Amino acid sequence: MSHFKNRLITSTSRRTVLKGMGAGAAALAMPNIARAQAGTIKIGYVTPATGPMALFGETDGYMVEKINALLADGLEVNGERYNVEILVQDSQSDSNRSAEVSGDLILNEEVNLLIPASTTPTITAAADQAELYEIPCVSCGAPWQAIIFPRGGADNPFNWTYHFFWGLDEALNTFVGLWNTIETNRKVGMLFPQNIDGETWGNEDYGLPSPTREAGFEVTKPGYFQPRTNDFTAQIATFKNEGCEIVGGIAFVDDFKTFVNQCNQQGYNPKAMTMAAALLFPSAVEAMGDLGNGMSSEVWWTPAFPFKSSLTGQVSRDIADVWEAESNRQWTQPLGYSHAIWEVAIDALKRSGNPLDKVAVRDAIKATNLNTLIGPVNFSTGPHPNVSTTPIFGGQWVPGEKWMYDLKIVDNSVNQLFEPEQKMKILPWAQ
Structure with missing residues (x-):
């Protein structure tokens, strides 16, 4: 019993x-x-x-x-x-x-x-x-x-x-590791929600912006967006005007899906989008349809x-x-x-x-x-x-065999537990 x-x-x-x-x-x-x-x-x-x-x-x-x-x-x-x-x-x-x-x-x-x-x-x-x-x-x-x-x-x-x-410092190094593997103008637009996660990731003292600049990237950081917003026009316009070929930050699934769809509609096609949280899940990437191909994120566990x-x-x-x-x-x-x-x-x-x-x-x-x-x-x-602290890697979603997309390890610059499965590629819409 x-x-x-x-x-x-x-x-x-x-x-x-x-x-x-x-x-x-x-x-x-x-x-x-x-x-x-x-x-x-x-x-x-x-x-x-x-x-x-x-x-x-x-x-x-x-x-x-x-x-x-x-x-x-x-x-x-x-x-x-x-x-x-x-x-x-x-x-x-x-x-x-x-x-x-x-x-x-x-x-x-x-x-x-x-x-x-x-x-x-x-x-x-x-x-x-x-x-x-x-x-x-x-x-x-x-x-x-x-x-x-x-x-x-x-x-x-x-x-x-x-x-x-x-930690955020390890996530930063993972993001930088991903971006260093592709050729860009090293201009990064950063996307953060107005909540505890966004305010932490966007913090100038211990978040992503300042260390990213120290790594040799130029950072554009527009205002925080309201979670569950349906309009990212202001952020997209800012990123386009500044010539940002990379977008990084943190967002949750629904918000990032809205952002990506509006980027596509408004002709903004960066070479890389690396987003914490929103791109962790296969169901979230599948929901983006063809636009999910090539999206990148931190990897907790595989x-x-x-x-x-x-x-x-x-x-x-x-x-x-x-x-x-x-x-x-x-x-x-x-x-x-x-x-x-x-x-x-x-x-x-x-x-x-x-x-x-x-x-x-x-x-x-x-x-x-x-x-x-x-x-x-x-x-x-x-x-x-x-x-x-626990291991973190950089990953990219690519077309799969059993499932619509598979998450492949493409960067191990923070933890060398095993070799990357393949190389990082720029997003299809920017090719």
Whole structure:
């Protein structure tokens, strides 16, 4: 009989949230009744299951289902066996919602560990609640500066919240690595939304513009655009007037699709478009039709990563193949991190000695030194006391065989784990 219990709690429509998390979430909402003698570990899991960032949470419900099966007999810690109860909440891609549900998980559900799965709005709001109420928290899936700096962590390290991911500086070097492989006039137009992500990426002190200039590129940075706008005429006109042959920055899927379509309509055809966030997902690139061919972005994780899971022994290719077989969808980059976050969490709970002691769990997270599916996670070596950095590459979408587009590694200037699969090419509309 299973010792794993998972519960979906939400004030929104149950049907809506389950649909947003995928078919597997229906099974997760069915609690098992078995109990282990040592007690129950309660984990709060906050994911952008719905809303404009739902693609980032696309694999979260699926992976929680895998953890359900893995922990069917409970979790053994220091010779004792504990039930595991995962309470899943939908942040709805909104920071206010994330703060609300995280506070409820901490104060009313009394979770022992909080896991905000991905995206800056979800993580920062949840982490603030964890810090305020002194609950261990571990997260991934957003550049570490976007999680640390806006919360005041630059000068005062946090006591309860830990994050693993690559940084903006590494993303910059990846972008520059991509652009250096093609011939351009080295003029870059930068596109940033008016939100926490855009303000972080567009920051002159630690964002993309100033270091890009230092790398020898001329930067044009028009005003921030309002998310979900339907008119990029001003930005496009500015980029055309300045002769920008490259566009870089960050945008989410719908906004970038609108931008690209309007570039095409208005005769603006740069040689490269390298966009964080918007170009991570195969479904997003497919939605752009022929215009998706040749788009480039940072790469978090691919089936080519050479690491094994500390939980299952599977390699990245195994994880991707099972996902494609079971979901009938192409692998997507957050899948690797949806798996790795559980590697880190379960490892810390096991090492804590007492998973019901919040200080012991916090200290175990801090002491993490683990090889995961996405690479090593070690908070003692990070650029910040609450951070462990992870690998990043440069990739380009090209016509595929099994799927409409495949993401190929075309730059490894930041991490040399393996050689690029092919060379970067300029966009077809500029050839």
